Amino acid sequence: MDWIVKNVNYLYAVLAVAPVIPFALVYYIYGAFVKDRKKAFRMAMDVTTGLLIGCVAVLFDKIFNSGFGLYGIMLVMLLGGGLLGNLQFRKRGAVNVKHIVKVVWRLGFSP
DSSP states (O other): OHHHHHHHHHHHHHHHHSTHHHHHHHHHHHHHHHOOHHHHHHHHHHHHHHHHHHHHHHHHHHHHTSSOHHHHHHHHHHHHHHHHHHHHHHHHSSOOHHHHHHHHHHHTTOO
8 A cells, every 4th residue: 555655656746847748648638539729728737737736835845844835825826716706706796716716726827
């Protein structure tokens, strides 16, 4: 059982350090099934965002010698979602949570 966890951690580390590999894999494989390159690009971006968030959290923990990396990223994402939800509520009178989650998650992909 220990070797499974070790191999999964190793695989995650390789994919997170070289995000071009999972991006390209998801883009081409999902694109072959869906036949829509825009949808495939968005899916690849969503998958890569999860890997990059984990990578940045670990780097933050190593550089600053803390355990706050992932929590800090999640805090910023929650605050961004709250601000976007407030803006959407003031403009439209209702909140589309699915849209806000998608926007915050995709903003996490950009530098």
